[in-house]
Amino acid sequence: MLASKFYISTLKEAPSEAELISHKLMIRAGFIKRLGSGLYSWMPLGLKVLRKIEAIVRTEMNQVGAVELLMPAIQPSELWEETGRWELFGPQMLKIKDRHDRNFCFGPTHEEVITDIARKEINSYKQLPINFYQIQMKFRDEIRPRFGVMRAREFLMKDAYSFHASKTSLQETYDAIYQAYTNIFNKIGLQFRAVKADTGAIGGDGSHEFHVLADSGEDAIAYSSVSNYAANIELAEAILQDDKRPDAKESMVKFDTPKQTTCDDVAKLIGVSIQKTVKTIALINQTNEVNEFFLVLIRGDHELNEVKLTKVKGFENFRFATEEEVKDHLKCPPGFIGPVGVKSSIKIMADKSVGILSDFVCGANEPKLHLRGVNFVRDVSEPILYADLRKVVEGDVSPDNQGTLQICRGIEVGHIFQLGNKYSKAMKAEYLDENGQTQTLEMGCYGIGVSRIVAAAIEQSHDDKGIVFPINIAPFEVVIAPIGYDKSNEVKASAHKIYDALRAIGVDVLLDDRGERPGIMFAEMELIGIPYRVVIGDRNLKEGKVEFQGRLDQESKLVDEYQIVKEIKSLIAS
Incomplete structure (x- = not known):
């Protein structure tokens, strides 16, 4: 290509709203031009990069036998209502009406559409397994679009969906796609990790995320120092090294904390380790339109893992209690609350690491007061449940018992799911088996953020002069x-x-x-x-x-x- 016949439009400075280095460099290099909030035009240079990534993705998907199609971006509400996701998906879904006042959405994903195709087209086990994929623009109405194409409202995605007669067949395709994704990111030239992940709003059973390693990544990844174990920090299991609770040695004593509201400040005030403190988190569980107030106990140096809490049966729909709700139930402002002396109707659950504490420090449920020397059974009833409710930290034992956990940052660019029959059952997508019996299809779902890869590659590789592209996706070699x-x-x-x-x-x-x-x-x-x-x-x-x-x-x-x-x-x- 002759530069005089191409379109190159670079800038010396990036706009002030550009935060991430990828956003700044993509604007300066003339790869993208902002149209509106979270909306970008891909200019010729940027589009060349995008198309090269597409080509690599398409080659590997074809290699594993996936069949390309293209589904409508605009989807009727009826399909989403069948699976219950019309309301469940939330405000990220851009809902629109046509001239006949019928409800549609600009597709954020295509599980419902592909399942509708499958239930109309697949009749026999002889047609299985089948794997369809497309490369198409999606739209999710992000509450705060930012970081350029990293978190844009409109983005290019490769999404694939497989259908199977058995879980064994699903696992085989899942493994093949896992390898295809590994090949894709290796061909592109990225440093990445595949990690066990939560299934989130998509649902299903097994799930892996693929993260490009970069200091600017929004996601934290926990990985073993000696083995291949890796997981999103939201899913990584926290392992107890010792499950024995020491005997109580102290009496419970109340002490003044006039300005200390955090575990760290309280621990420093009385000269104890923060590991001897317990933070009490007040939450509201919303079930059957009833708001149930409950408490979760976490060791002072740990953080609550909200994803793990949603996995506890009966607590899928919780939120943090407001200051007014805390005062109403505990007669005390946040910062001084604890489990001692609360009404028996208030449920208390605790992270497993709290269960092995004795003589610990917690709030006294009185303004500007805390308690030390607190012990379960003697001073406060055992929680109704001990569970893994915290985020792992560096130095924790790896869940596979090989080495300790390290933490790094990553940018999610791919996600694969074993959906099982979540969508096929709800939408009655069935087939006849070899015995002529009606069976529900098993499904898999596999996504890659094609446009996000461009930004992730830049975040991973740049210098003070600009972008350093791997050769396979550079606009020109x-x-x-x-x-x-x-x-x-x-x-x-x-x-x-x-x-x-x-x-x-x-x-x-x-x-x-x-x-x-x-x-x-x-x-x-x-x-x-x-x-x-x-x-x-x-x-x-x-x-x-x-x-x-x-x-x-x-x-x-x-x-x-x-x-x-x-x-x-x-x-x-x-």
Whole structure:
């Protein structure tokens, strides 16, 4: 491609609202242009990157036997009402009406639509298994769109859905997709981890997320220091190293805490370890339109894991109690509440790590007062339930008992689910087995955030000059930067000779024929993230040489003009 025939529109500065480095660089490099909140136009350079990622995804999906189709972006409400998700999915769903006042949504995902296709098209076990996929724009009405395409309202996604006669068949396809995703991210050139994950609003049984490792990632990942274990921090199990509770040695004593409302401040005041403190969290459980007030006890140095709490039967729909609700039930402001002396009607549950504490410190349910030397049975009844309710921390024993947990940040770019029959049962998607009996289809669901990968790749690899793209997704693999293109016939001839030769062997090459000054050319191409640069100038041409430099190389090197194409071919092939 000739730069004069392409569209390159770079900026020296990013807009003030751009927070993440990927957002700043994508704007500056002219990859995207903001249309509205969470809405972006993909400009030619950005679209080239997007299409290269699509091609890698499409190749690997085809390789595992998935069949591509394309479903409508606008979906009728009736399908979502069948599964109960019309209301359950929440305000992220953009709901619209047509001229006949019928309800539709702009599809945030396509489980209902594909299940409707399956129940109409699949009749026999002989048609199974089948795996459909599409690459399509989705829309989710984020409450606060931010970080550019990382959390945009409209985004490009590859979503696949498989149908099976058995859980065994589902597991086989799930494993094949897991491997395909591994191949995809390896081909793109990303550092990533596959982690066990929560199924969330999609539902189902087994689930894995694929995270690009980056310090700016929104998700925390827990992984073993010695094994292959890895899980989203929301799902990682906290293992007790010792399940024995020491005998009580202290009497319960009330003490003043005039300004101390956190476990850390209280522990420092009386000179005890924060691990001897217990934080009491007041929550409301919403069941059958009744708001039930209850308490959860967490060790002072730990955090409540909200996802784990939703897994406790009967507590799927909880929220944090308001200050007014806390005062109404405990006659005490937040910051001083505890389990001692509460009404018997208030349920108390605790994290397992609290269950092995003795002589602990907690709120006294009186303003500006706490208790120390508190013990279960003697001072407060045992909670109704001990469960794993906390987030893991670095140094915890790995759930596979191999090594300890480390924590890193990741950007989720893929998620796969074993849905089971959640959707097929609700929508009566059935088939006849080999005995002529009606059976419910088993389903799998597999997503990749194609547009998000662009931002994630930039977050993982950039420098103070701009983007550093892996070669397989860079907008161009090589740029030819001729110095004095519009002034020297020799430079122009050499540039076009090398350009034509690279194109002939399939290299995606950009020839900057705009006659720009070297500093402007170099800065722009480094910002864009093109992996290799060939610089052609009169002085070196007289010696039969051209300059060659990789995007991360500190220095350029001189290469024989006639050898440059061969060298580039070798580098790209490797």
